[in-house]
Amino acid sequence: MxxxxxxxxxxxxxxxxxxxxxxxxxxxxxxxxxxxxxxxxxxxxxxxxxxxxxxxxxxxxxxxxxxxxxRASALRRLDAALDLLIRDVAETHLCALWRSTLSLVALDMGLVPADVLAAAPQANLKGDENWMAAAQARHRAFYLLVTAHNVPMTQAAAVAGVSKQAVSKALRRVEDGREDPLRDRAIEMLAQALEVPA
Known part of the structure; x- marks a missing residue:
């Protein structure tokens, strides 16, 4: 400048x-x-x-x-272009945050991050053990994304390609599972690994 x-x-x-x-x-x-x-x-x-x-x-x-x-026209174009660029930056950051959170959860569960990231949520392969394990990892990642990173459920759903209702359901499942001391400790340790409070 x-x-x-x-x-x-x-x-x-x-x-x-x-x-x-x-x-x-x-x-x-x-x-x-x-x-x-x-x-x-x-x-x-x-x-x-x-x-x-x-x-x-x-x-x-x-x-x-x-x-x-x-010029007024140039200012309007700059304003509009800046809004789009800022939105793109935010979306890129959120996508990276989601992938890193899901990868961390996958590693903690003894899964291969690439396989979990590649598992399509819409496939609904409830008879497939690998898909079910990936689904469980997604649920925990959703929980951390929303509760630890304070990402709104609508944005969490959008970045993962699922509905807001699916995210809400995943959060309830993880929260219910925290009644188990071992699962609760696992969530706390993951949150600490992300350097945010549980």
Whole structure:
């Protein structure tokens, strides 16, 4: 980020020089600064945002520096593109969290993570021991995802490709199973391995 942009960020008002540069359209400039602050907080590069919004990288930098005012249409595209990028980042993070949690549970149960990840929940192969073991691992992973990571059930269901009702049912089964001291301890140890309280 340029020194000019940093200075503008830390100031409650736009300097006279920047005001001339943006043609008095301080509201547009302030909106751009808010967009860029969100971009940085989400760890999205300037290049990513500019490309997604179909805005020139150089124009974006010039706008931040106050050399000329951003256009309203460009601000709308930047806002919309940033919302999509942030959503994509969140979905990618959630997918990685789900896979790592399920893999950890599988290892704890003596299962092969790749096999558990590959077992389709919709197959409903209740006569298959391997599928049933994978289903049990999914139930525990759902429990940790929702109760330990505070992931909403709707999001947990979406990332695993099941219904919210299936997640709710899995949570009840695991919770009922925690009446067994050994199972309860197993859940606690898994939560500790994930570095979150049970």
């Amino acid at each position: 340029t020194t000019t942009a940093k200075t503008a960020r830390n100031s409650s008002t736009v300097s006279p020089r920047l005001r001339r540069g943006v043609g008095g359209r301080e509201d547009f400039f302030a909106r751009l600064l808010r967009i860029d602050a969100r971009r940085e907080a989400a760890n999205i590069s300037l290049e990513q945002l500019a490309a997604a919004a179909k805005v020139s990288r150089r124009a974006y930098q010039y706008n931040l520096a106050g050399r000329f005012a951003p």
